[in-house]
Amino acid sequence: MHYDRAVSTRPAATFLINFLENVAALVRAGHVDRRLVYENFGSRCRWWWVALAPNTRRARMEAKDPTVGEHFEWLAGVMAELDRKAGVGVPYDDAHLASTLDRRIQNAQDQMRVAEELRAVIVRPMSPAAFPAPPPATQRTRRSA
Numbered sequence: 001m002h003y004d005r006a007v008s009t010r011p012a013a014t015f016l017i018n019f020l021e022n023v024a025a026l027v028r029a030g031h032v033d034r035r036l037v038y039e040n041f042g043s044r045c046r047w048w049w050v051a052l053a054p055n056t057r058r059a060r061m062e063a064k065d066p067t068v069g070e071h072f073e074w075l076a077g078v079m080a081e082l083d084r085k086a087g088v089g090v091p092y093d094d095a096h097l098a099s100t101l102d103r104r105i106q107n108a109q110d111q112m113r114v115a116e117e118l119r120a121v122i123v124r125p126m127s128p129a130a131f132p133a134p135p136p137a138t139q140r141t142r143r144s145a
Helices: 010-028 034-040 042-063 070-086 094-118 137-144
Strands: none
Touching: 010 034, 010 042, 010 070, 034 042, 034 070, 042 070, 042 094
């Protein structure tokens, strides 16, 4: 079965493209230092560009706007250049995407599981000392009289 990731992942892809497009626009405008983004996003930015490029190309065609995602694409190129300068020789392409996808999905699921567990509330019964014994029935009757 052929899997068209440009169609099947559209809502999530749009969110990620927009987020990375905004980050890239801030870098490109000089508001955020590219080295800071490289330290925090670096290879992930390149990986996501490979994963989301089909969605971006489709969005460009549908909108008849060749600028859709242009900052994100530019940032992936900047990260590639910084990788080259750092001696990182990982080829970010469809083969790399396919070889790392299962591991990335498992890591994301593990992170979500931990986050869900961290926000869980542990409920336990209160100790008996927290609830004093009610007064005998005869005392209750006298007080209410």
